Amino acid sequence: MSLEHVAVAAMNGLVVGASLALVAAGLALLFGVLGVLNFAQGDFYMLGAYMVWLALGHGQSFWTGVVAAVLAVGIVGGLALMTMLWPLRDRAHALVLLATLALSLIMEQLAANVFGGDAKPIAAPISARVPIGHTDYPVYDLIVVVAAVVILVGGFVFLKYLKYGIWLRAVAQNRRMASVLGVPVSRVYALAFVLSCGLAAVAGSLLAPLTQVYPTVGLDVNLSAFIVVIAGGLGNFRGAAVIALGLGVAESLGSLWIPGVAVQLMVFGLVIALLILRSQRQRVLVRL
Amino acid sequence: MDRVRARAPDVRTLGVVAVVLVFAALFLGPPLYGQYLPQRISDYLIFGLPALAVALIAGHARLLNVGIGATFGVSAYTVAILSHHSVLNPVLLMLGALGAGVLVSILFSIYAVVATGLEYLLLTLLTTAAFASLPLLSISLTGGENGLGVKGAVDISFGLDPLQGNGFYWLLCAVTAFWCGLSWYLLSSRAGRVMVAIGRNPVRAAAMGYSVHAYQVAVTLYSGLIAASAGWLYALAHAFVFQDLLGLADSVNFVLYSLIGGVDTVLGPLLGTAGLRFLGEYLGQQSTQSQLYVGVALLTVVYLLPSGVVGGLRQLWRLRSRFRAASPIGTGEPGPVEVAGAVEMDRLFSAARDE
Amino acid sequence: MLELQDLHAYYGRSHVVQGISLRVGLGEGVGLVGHNGVGKTTTLRSIMGHGPRTQGMIAFEGRDLHSAPVHSRARRGLGFVPDAEAVFPEMTVEENIRAGALLRPRADQQHCLETAYQLFPVLAERRVQLAGTLSGGQQKMLALARGLALQPRLLMVDEPSEGLMPINIDLIAGALGRAVDSGVGVLVVDASFHLLKTVCSRLYVMKRGVITGEHQLTEFATPDQLVATYLKGEA
Numbered sequence: 001m002s003l004e005h006v007a008v009a010a011m012n013g014l015v016v017g018a019s020l021a022l023v024a025a026g027l028a029l030l031f032g033v034l035g036v037l038n039f040a041q042g043d044f045y046m047l048g049a050y051m052v053w054l055a056l057g058h059g060q061s062f063w064t065g066v067v068a069a070v071l072a073v074g075i076v077g078g079l080a081l082m083t084m085l086w087p088l089r090d091r092a093h094a095l096v097l098l099a100t101l102a103l104s105l106i107m108e109q110l111a112a113n114v115f116g117g118d119a120k121p122i123a124a125p126i127s128a129r130v131p132i133g134h135t136d137y138p139v140y141d142l143i144v145v146v147a148a149v150v151i152l153v154g155g156f157v158f159l160k161y162l163k164y165g166i167w168l169r170a171v172a173q174n175r176r177m178a179s180v181l182g183v184p185v186s187r188v189y190a191l192a193f194v195l196s197c198g199l200a201a202v203a204g205s206l207l208a209p210l211t212q213v214y215p216t217v218g219l220d221v222n223l224s225a226f227i228v229v230i231a232g233g234l235g236n237f238r239g240a241a242v243i244a245l246g247l248g249v250a251e252s253l254g255s256l257w258i259p260g261v262a263v264q265l266m267v268f269g270l271v272i273a274l275l276i277l278r279s280q281r282q283r284v285l286v287r288l
Numbered sequence: 289m290d291r292v293r294a295r296a297p298d299v300r301t302l303g304v305v306a307v308v309l310v311f312a313a314l315f316l317g318p319p320l321y322g323q324y325l326p327q328r329i330s331d332y333l334i335f336g337l338p339a340l341a342v343a344l345i346a347g348h349a350r351l352l353n354v355g356i357g358a359t360f361g362v363s364a365y366t367v368a369i370l371s372h373h374s375v376l377n378p379v380l381l382m383l384g385a386l387g388a389g390v391l392v393s394i395l396f397s398i399y400a401v402v403a404t405g406l407e408y409l410l411l412t413l414l415t416t417a418a419f420a421s422l423p424l425l426s427i428s429l430t431g432g433e434n435g436l437g438v439k440g441a442v443d444i445s446f447g448l449d450p451l452q453g454n455g456f457y458w459l460l461c462a463v464t465a466f467w468c469g470l471s472w473y474l475l476s477s478r479a480g481r482v483m484v485a486i487g488r489n490p491v492r493a494a495a496m497g498y499s500v501h502a503y504q505v506a507v508t509l510y511s512g513l514i515a516a517s518a519g520w521l522y523a524l525a526h527a528f529v530f531q532d533l534l535g536l537a538d539s540v541n542f543v544l545y546s547l548i549g550g551v552d553t554v555l556g557p558l559l560g561t562a563g564l565r566f567l568g569e570y571l572g573q574q575s576t577q578s579q580l581y582v583g584v585a586l587l588t589v590v591y592l593l594p595s596g597v598v599g600g601l602r603q604l605w606r607l608r609s610r611f612r613a614a615s616p617i618g619t620g621e622p623g624p625v626e627v628a629g630a631v632e633m634d635r636l637f638s639a640a641r642d643e
Numbered sequence: 644m645l646e647l648q649d650l651h652a653y654y655g656r657s658h659v660v661q662g663i664s665l666r667v668g669l670g671e672g673v674g675l676v677g678h679n680g681v682g683k684t685t686t687l688r689s690i691m692g693h694g695p696r697t698q699g700m701i702a703f704e705g706r707d708l709h710s711a712p713v714h715s716r717a718r719r720g721l722g723f724v725p726d727a728e729a730v731f732p733e734m735t736v737e738e739n740i741r742a743g744a745l746l747r748p749r750a751d752q753q754h755c756l757e758t759a760y761q762l763f764p765v766l767a768e769r770r771v772q773l774a775g776t777l778s779g780g781q782q783k784m785l786a787l788a789r790g791l792a793l794q795p796r797l798l799m800v801d802e803p804s805e806g807l808m809p810i811n812i813d814l815i816a817g818a819l820g821r822a823v824d825s826g827v828g829v830l831v832v833d834a835s836f837h838l839l840k841t842v843c844s845r846l847y848v849m850k851r852g853v854i855t856g857e858h859q860l861t862e863f864a865t866p867d868q869l870v871a872t873y874l875k876g877e878a
Contacts, residue, residue, distance in 0.1 A: 088590070088591075093405075094409060095590050097409075098543075098586055099587060099591075101586065102583040102584070102590065103583070103587075105580070105583035105586070106580055106587075108579060109577060109579040109580035110580070113577075163745050166738070166745060169731070169733070170731050170742050173731040173732055173733050173734065174728065174729075176693060176725075177725070177728070177730070177731065177786075178731075179713040179714045180691060180693075180717055180723045181742065181789075182714045182717035182718045182743075182746050185713075226410075226414075227414065230410050230414070265418055265422070265425070268414055269418070272415060275410065275411055275414075276398075276399075276402045276411070
């Protein structure tokens with residue numbers, strides 16, 4: 001196993017981890033602010049990918065498609081999701097989870113009906129390659145990683161220093177006190193939905209050239225994102241992003257030596273153990 | 289265990305009579321009607337039993353376990369795997385399936401002891417998702433993605449042929465009647481009422497001296513046994529097992545069947561299963577759209593269905609309040625009960641001082 | 644400035660506040676006393692706008708608050724410091740204060756911070772500490788400092804002295820008293836005689852959801868005299 005193999009595997013892991021980080025961060029954000037576990041997060045990812053395909057089909061550039069994905073899926077999807085979940089806001093977690101699960105099933109079926117169930121290939125906007133050792137590594141993949149990192153760092157800065165970001169955290173930590181201090185809570189809620197869906201959409205659109213576009217393209221990343229968010233502590237934006245990147249790399253490197261299935265199961269096992277350990281020690285703290 | 293005489297004797301007798309009639313119809317009707325009706329009802333019963341298991345553990349005991357499907361699938365796989373290793377004795381196969389189901393249930397019991405509420409749900413969810421990949425670990429043993437046939441023909445099912453005659457069907461009815469009867473008995477017994485009380489308010493039940501974990505483990509194992517017996521019967525009936533039996537999809541279906549049928553009852557889940565599966569068959573060629581219908585059905589249940597869902601999951605809300613109360617996030621406003629309680633206590637207090 | 648007329652408040656079917664009327668003027672300190680559970684906190688929450696379903700008039704500076712959402716009541720100058728869970732636990736002390744001040748321009752935010760630190764120097768010492776790790780008393784002081792620093796027109800405070808050491812009760816009472824002197828209206832629910840005497844000129848006694856009396860603080864020379872009013876009801 002040469003260093004080159006490892007480096008390439010690590011890079012692949014970073015690419016996977018980067019998109020996972022975006023999806024998981026969105027999931028964590030929504031849970032942190034609203035206590036909503038969005039089982040359809042993977043399907044907003046899927047819609048992002050389809051937006052790119054639509055844009056290309058209408059003669060637009062790839063990057064236009066990405067922007068369209070973020071805006072359309074983020075805003076329309078986010079607000080639609082909020083409207084759908086609004087009647088359930090005071091009810092059990094499980095109901096919200098079931099509702100978003102139902103939404104996921106419906107979205108996948110509708111996507112298959114409208115677009116067809118076939119996998120549509122998307123050409124990467126940049127086909128240049130860069131040599132890593134003897135391998136030529138696609139530049140686009142690197143761009144994906146950089147873009148994801150930039151978005152996530154931007155997200156972190158936003159949450160920490162900008163007015164609406166601080167308000168998001170305030171609502172997540174103490175909704176009542178936030179409103180008493182003049183924070184427009186429902187506007188913050190809407191923002192959380194939009195950002196969460198937008199993050200999933202940008203991930204889906206960026207990864208489209210690598211995964212192709214089909215109705216269930218979001219399933220794997222959805223489950224992994226749940227694992228990441230659970231492992232990082234529900235509602236932990238920063239933790240979710242970091243763990244996702246680490247997980248992507250770890251799985252990729254791990255499968256160099258161990259068959260993929262075993263790695264996945266090990267990850268499941270680790271997270272379950274982690275959850276049990278944490279359950280014993282403390283409540284799951286919400287932190288953005 | 290003393291029985292509850294909750295209603296006037298004649299109403300209760302009426303209820304018992306009605307149930308007896310239903311089961312009589314179940315035993316006798318389809319075979320008389322013929323035309324593959326026994327086979328179709330068999331399908332409803334096999335899938336209805338895990339739905340009942342879900343209703344018991346999630347509805348009555350308020351433990352949101354989405355892993356009943358895993359128990360079901362593991363038991364079915366156990367029958368298949370054992371049959372490939374020359375175990376063809378029907379009793380041994382049954383015990384093997386039940387034993388495997390118990391093992392899986394022990395895992396879920398551990399979760400019940402170490403976690404509550406949302407974390408418990410997530411643990412069961414993750415585990416069930418993990419189970420779906422398990423067959424890939426040893427393809428020679430499990431057949432991997434291709435699934436595994438069950439060997440042994442009718443010998444493994446006590447000589448009853450699932451495809452011919454009514455013998456197998458009556459076996460199914462007997463098993464169903466057994467679990468329904470036992471469940472009714474247990475639910476109306478003291479142990480059953482304790483279980484429901486624990487489900488509603490574990491803290492209060494513990495304060496009253498009940499061992500909450502013991503009861504939770506018991507109900508997990510019990511519902512696991514029900515699901516395991518269904519898995520055993522599935523393997524016998526279909527002679528083939530595959531990966532999807534283990535994963536989340538079936539688990540979600542079981543939850544859906546029991547939600548629609550009514551989580552708070554014993555017959556409800558069975559009726560829900562029959563109804564939904566019948567609907568699926570009736571919409572026949574729309575099987576390609578089945579996911580859409582499941583989604584819509586689920587949404588209907590979530591938004592519109594009355595106390596079955598709301599009542600059964602209200603405890604999760606209370607658990608969440610407790611979960612949040614411990615963390616430094618603002619809790620919801622005091623509910624009417626708490627406020628009224630405070631006012632009430634103050635009345636008592638003032639009355640004493642006003643002497 | 645704040646006027647309640649025949650206010651009723653319900654939690655579900657529980658009729659907690661059963662028709663109360665009170666008023667608080669500019670630069671006036673008013674107390675609300677009574678047993679636990681009579682509806683004092685519910686009254687404050689009704690004024691702020693979250694929690695109970697209300698009937699009756701709540702007017703602030705001449706305008707009916709009736710359907711205004713909580714955050715717009717806050718922006719009109721109504722402040723509220725709850726008795727517990729008033730901080731953002733995963734933010735530092737400084738971030739907590741700033742979170743409240745975000746509606747104002749930068750310079751004002753800085754001013755708010757300084758005001759808060761002047762009020763309670765212990766907060767300045769712990770400005771980068773996570774608010775959730777502060778002691779209960781310190782959290783109350785943080786919440787109060789933030790509430791005052793935001794310069795509301797009327798500040799409602801729920802049980803500020805509860806669980807605090809006497810020396811800190813002094814600090815809080817002093818801070819609230821100075822606020823009243825500078826023209827802020829203060830409506831405070833509390834049981835500490837010293838605090839009430841320092842801050843308030845008038846108080847209402849509440850019993851079982853209704854107001855049973857209105858008194859001047861000058862009527863009471865000792866704590867027992869005050870307690871007597873809400874133990875026995877009206878003489």
